[in-house]
Amino acid sequence: MQFNPARLDLAMDRSRKTARALADIADVTVVSLSQIRSGKQVPQEATVGRIALALGFPVEFFYGEDVDTLPEAAVSFRSLSSVTKRERNAAIAAGGIAYLVSDWLHANYRLPAPNLVDDGPERNPAVAARALRAAWGLGEKPIGNFIKLLEAKGIRVFSLAENTKNVDAFSCWRNDEPFIFLNTFKTTERSRFDAAHELGHLVLHKHGGSNQGKQAEAEANAFASSFLMPRADIISEMPRVHSLTQIIRAKGRWGVSAAALTYRLHKIGLLSDWQYRGFNIQLRSDYGSEEPDSMPRETSALWKMVLDDLWEQKRTRADIAKQLDIPHGELENLLFGLTAAKETPPARNAKPALSVV
Structure with a gap:
């Protein structure tokens, strides 16, 4: 060569x-x-x-x-206004390396096929979220390990150890295969919302509509909120809200931040404008940028199965890196936080259909 x-x-x-x-x-x-x-x-x-x-x-x-590259127009960055060109290019380059790893996976394992609904041209976030929940058989129940669920539905999830808050997450389609990249610099709750936000982009903005700009971001946020916190379940569990302490105790059910749950409660009319402002002020005053009662980091079921299989073959992640001629550290970056962290309880019926080719 x-x-x-x-x-x-x-x-x-x-x-x-x-x-x-x-x-x-x-x-x-x-x-x-x-x-x-x-x-x-x-x-x-x-x-x-x-x-x-x-x-x-x-x-x-x-x-x-x-190496297949991620076209900038097809990549959505949540914090587009604050991402520098160098940060953006570095993250996109990581996506190119992830493509190499994904191709290696396809060559060695039979992966779950993508299973996403096509929202069509109207792009109603709440309707799309309910449709996808129905298609995936989730009903109104809370979601356990969100990464595991995404993998089971054929979405390729990789992590980004960018060590910056400017790159939240991004997503793209490669041919007919969906990818989500998550910055593990975030809390688990933020990472779950980021993943749901990017899932919204994949569902809402695959055809025609731009996945960038304020409208696209608002649509993806609305999708994520509806998908993680179904209206009926919220109303059933929290018909009346009296204190921030109540919100903090309840947020673990849906695996979201206290701020996200507060916003959702206000959006569906369970908090008045006055309560919403007061709880947000209290959150900033009591916790600053910290997340109260943060969840353990989620992990990848798919990569755990792959690494377990490699271990039985007396092979390691270093062998993958060597075979692909990429730095071992780059492979670690793509798997960081997904393979070494403690796993939270998985969602039912979310086991990836993975087998050795």
């Missing part, structure tokens, strides 16, 4: 290194690096070795085939 400039660009984005910074570290001129990136110059092996060392990627990575 020849040197692949596209893979160099991906590695640079992932490591957040500018051309000048890479040129200085790898001891190449900016002009030469530009020629290499444009495909006009084939680098010598020694040069590739220095570039690989500077970027933290195996030399072999740069000689692979083109």
